[in-house]
Amino acid sequence: MRRLPSTAALRGALWITLIALMATGIALTVQYGQTVRLLDTRAQASVDDEMAGLVERYQADGPLAVAQAVSRAVGRPRVTDFIYLMTDAAGRPIAGNLAAWPGEIDRTGYRTFDTRIATTRGTMIERQVAARTVLLGDDYRLLVGSLSDDRRLLHDRYVSALIWSLLATGAVGLLFGLWYSRRGLAFLDAASAAGDRFRAGHLDERLPVTGRGDEYDRLAATLNHGFAEIERLVDSLRTATDALAHDLKTPLTRIRSRIELATMQGDADGVSADIRDDLDALLRTIDDTLRLARAETTMASEFAPVDLAAIVREAGELFDPVAEDRGIALTVTAAPASVNGVRSLLGQLVANLIDNALKYTPAGGSVTVSLSQEGDGIRLRVADTGPGIPVDQRDHVLTRFVRLDTSRQTDGSGLGLSIAQVAARVHGARLLLDDNRPGLIVTVHFAGGNGSEAATSL
Incomplete structure (x- = not known):
């Protein structure tokens, strides 16, 4: 029976997935913004070049020359689709391929608007135009624009790509997050179980080291080193306790025997020197133990x-x-x-x-x-x-x-x-x-x- 993911594993997987989704969304949005700026820059540059040529013609030959140039431009096929409209002060069209002045444009400058344009099949479709308008003296207005449907198409593609990318990233992130979280939790479970067995008296307990050299192996090596050091200290303490008990028991037994013998023989002075030697040995053992304890607690x-x-x-x-x-x-x-x-x-x-x-x-x-x-x-x-x-x-x-x-x-x-x-x-x-x-x-x-x-x- 497969083990279901724990709450901690799901929480970790969700965090990883959320981070991946944020990173994907930010990356696609930045790329979309840079592409839009590039397209806008190129469209504006081509419109400005076309407008500059017509303004120069107006300054050189007057408004009639501009109207003739616009009519010729509208009549010939172009690689780039341009929109032209020249009107008088009252807004009546003089030349161009727009039927009327766009209502969205109420001042000079660079603007974007939507208009309906006839196709070669005679149908009307909605198109987006990026245009610049200028005043030619006090009597005329000139609009030059370029079809900029690429931006709208790019936006649609961006939304579609964003949705599919987020779905794919969410699925992959959730799977990877579950795997990574469960791997970390498996290590924690193993460490916890090893710690429980270690506390239960199995001092030879150690965590497995896979040999991959990752952070789990380094942590396992550190914990194993701690376990080994504790085992060494416990063994040392056990040995020290046994030896200390033996070292203390022997002189104390001798002291007790000599006191009993002196009591029975009524000769306490004869054993005082031997008792003093045994007590000195005990004091030396205690002093050496204290020196060792002080040495082990020395701070840098x-x-x-x-x-x-x-x-x-x-x-x-x-x-x-x-x-x-x-x-x-x-x-x-x-x-x-x-x-x-x-x-x-x-x-x-x-x-x-x-x-x-x-x-x-x-x-x-x-x-x-x-x-x-x-x-x-x-x-x-x-x-x-x-x-x-x-x-x-x-x-x-x-x-x-x-x-x-x-x-x-x-x-x-x-x-x-x-x-x-x-x-x-x-x-x-x-x-x-x-x-x-x-x-x-x-x-x-x-x-x-x-x-x-x-x-x-x-």
Whole structure:
């Protein structure tokens, strides 16, 4: 059973049809007006030329010569049918092929009037004449006109063409409008259905893309990108929730066990240091979560020119004692470079990368930090000689609360690289993980050079 057009489809089709009808009517009317003006100009020019010749003859030879010229003109066949009439002051005809002076013409100038003219068969027909009249002195009037039935015929043809064109345009416009409106409504129906399924929990729902590259495909691609981003955020939130619950549950369980043990043994002082360490771990996790939340809500309006080289040097000075205590060689080189951004967030980015590299680099290893201005932008590299990250795990470790140490025996919340990645994305930069053989190289690429604008904020 065929589906009937909806009210919205009919409304859209009617609007399209109305626009098409207006465009057709305006186009035909403009063309008709221009053609009429052309015909009038040509008829008036031919009448004026004929009148000018008779006026010159009057000025040279008098009214009798004009009457003779009119009689000769009436008596010979012409390609263009002219109408002549010369009368005296009382209106009595002297020469010409009109029986009487037209009642419509009561003054000199160029006028149009209708008259009855005999045909070769002896019948009388109504004809339209475009004529000019002049006074020959005080005693004579002269009328010279040309048959202008083409204008009346053109008007009849214009009305007929307009009616048929509007009917054809209306039919085609209505059909096209229904097709186009139903196509748009079909896309809206598909988008609405996909949205309903997406809200129902089917996060893998996507709109079909036809590949035509039209506005519907572009809109579908945009909506699909939004769906994919929501799915990514939901998966990230689910992973983060599970990891956060695990990270919080473990120290809280230890704290509870130690308190119960101390209560049973009557030794509260002996476990205070362990409890303090567990609470510090909890506070670090909460602080890192807050830093990540603040990083994700950073606005572009907060950006200002920042000396990135100074941040890298300050971070190197801050972590140099830590590296020395762990027996790690920390090398920092920073070429002059600046970006538009938030200084505190960029400082967190650099600090997290250096701290992560030192944490996983064994004693006797090295960590190299370099900042360079290159042709395609600014590159910050942090390379270590630790165990590195397997290729299939590099995307996974950028997810919040994810640690390769699934047993959670090492310190940390699993947010260090996540915060760094968010900070890079906020500043329009890309964070890449690569193999240092051995170890890991983390590269942050800021597009553009000194004073470059950050792309967008989250």
